[in-house]
Amino acid sequence: MAYTVQIEHFEGPLDLLLQLVERDELAINKISLARVADQFVQYMQSDHVPAEEMADFLLVASKLVYIKSQLLLPDFKDEQMEEGPDLEAQLRQYQMFVNASRDLDAAWKTGAKSFERGSVIMRKREIKFVPPVNANLDVMQDLMKKVIARLEPIIKMPKAAIKRAVSIHERIDDLFKRIKMHAKMSFRHFLKDATHKEDAIVSFLALLELVKQRFVVVNQGDLFHDIDIKISPDAPERDPLAESFV
């Protein structure tokens, strides 16, 4: 059955992921997460994810790919990917808060508000100058500088995001080299090669990183396709893991 419900807008990676899972009326577990992994990547590329949020999307994308790979290779474990919160648990609690926020929204709109006590003190005659004992020129100069210092990171946020993307770019070049070293190994081969487990993990992680990289650098072009060509020219068409990169 084809689902026609469109995901129109999402506020963050967990929002998108939850919408995908809920649209297909799936329970939150590893199997459902693996199932929507590809769509997650597609939506993420099709929408305009702000630069400063890209890293958060990449993190979730890499976790999804990892979950999918684990279903295919039950004994495949990577310590780095095991770090941090478990995506499944994270999404479940996120869902809990999203549900609670719907109740809150309904309550917000009823207009059944409370009011504080009305103030009458704004009458002119009640205003009298009270010297502020702790206000002096030094304190004020210092405070003004602090206010400006607090604003600067906010102004610079877009620039910082670009900087981060650039540093990821450099890391990608590095990864590319590693991947090339493994390029001779077919995608399928390294997945199946139990005797060269370490190679497999290295390649796989490199792949993941590359995928992450590609997201960051652009929406332009078909990155994943690119990976296919570089890594696995002879990967079987139906290889389920390879599909997640298409």
Next chain:
Amino acid sequence: MNLDQILEAILFASGRPLGLRKLSEITEASTEEVESALEELSQRLEASSGIMLQEYGHNFELVTKPNAAEAVKKVVKDDEQGELTRASLEALTILAYRGPMTRPELEQVRGIQSTMILRNLMIRGLVEQKDDERLGQPTYAVTFDFLKHLGLSSVKDLPDYEVLRGHAAISDMLEQLNPTSEAKADLPAADSLNV
């Protein structure tokens, strides 16, 4: 909710005396019903509350009971005097360096809602509303009394005035508030001090 409770809420929130007719209008009850509910309210408060219903002519107001006057004086005095909180001091400083500015502008620079703080600064006579508006909003600036307290004759004598007033971080931030070029033209003259 009973009428006496609704009347209590109305008088509490309005903070000023309200007439019988007005109360009847708001509650859509007859003046007789309002009068009897006010009597009920008065008795309930008399019996157990720290506040009471005061009547002058046909005007009604909630006030604190005289027995609590001593404690009440302490809190009111506290509001009016004593040191400024850090937040108040910060708002006052921004208004000194960058004023006159509107409340949304002040909030954009502070990153914090500033209604109460602005009100408190005005009660203390440190800040006043100016005659000119910007984008339909009143503007605020520090008072002459405050400058005198600092020993200054003009805000321009504040330390590093030109640099801090015209700092790009603040201009950029305020520009996000007024994206149109029209709004830009409305910015205070000292913007030309931008470096």
Next chain:
Amino acid sequence: MNLDQILEAILFASGRPLGLRKLSEITEASTEEVESALEELSQRLEASSGIMLQEYGHNFELVTKPNAAEAVKKVVKDDEQGELTRASLEALTILAYRGPMTRPELEQVRGIQSTMILRNLMIRGLVEQKDDERLGQPTYAVTFDFLKHLGLSSVKDLPDYEVLRGHAAISDMLEQLNPTSEAKADLPAADSLNV
């Protein structure tokens, strides 16, 4: 005059939230005595009054009951907050149930960086930065304005409060951010509701 009545008069006169310590200072009673008198006050108002006691993080304010809102809006200017975006709602919900919390903690739950959303909510006066820090990070919580908009006397009145606040999964996840036992000791009291 009983302590609960004196406290009522003080809160009435001040018209803003006052802290437990401040109330104890003004009344010259111990914080335990003040707490129990406030509980008494809260119950008395709950039973018969048009106003109620609002509590958040050991701060207290008197406000009108939400049932009276329709009538009260006829006498006071209603600061329209407007609708909330989904992202704002989500962040507010998390902060209401789980706050005070640091920005990294909020981001952990939302899965996305939240600098701007926090700033927007602070400018709207729905969230504020608290005085206490955790692991060198400032903490954020919802404000009395937020509670007023929902007509709540406490965040504890939010649906399923204990379940959502004390949810084991969240605690585990936040603990990954705060691995030291020190940090744990700083968590708000309601954490003991953990199951």
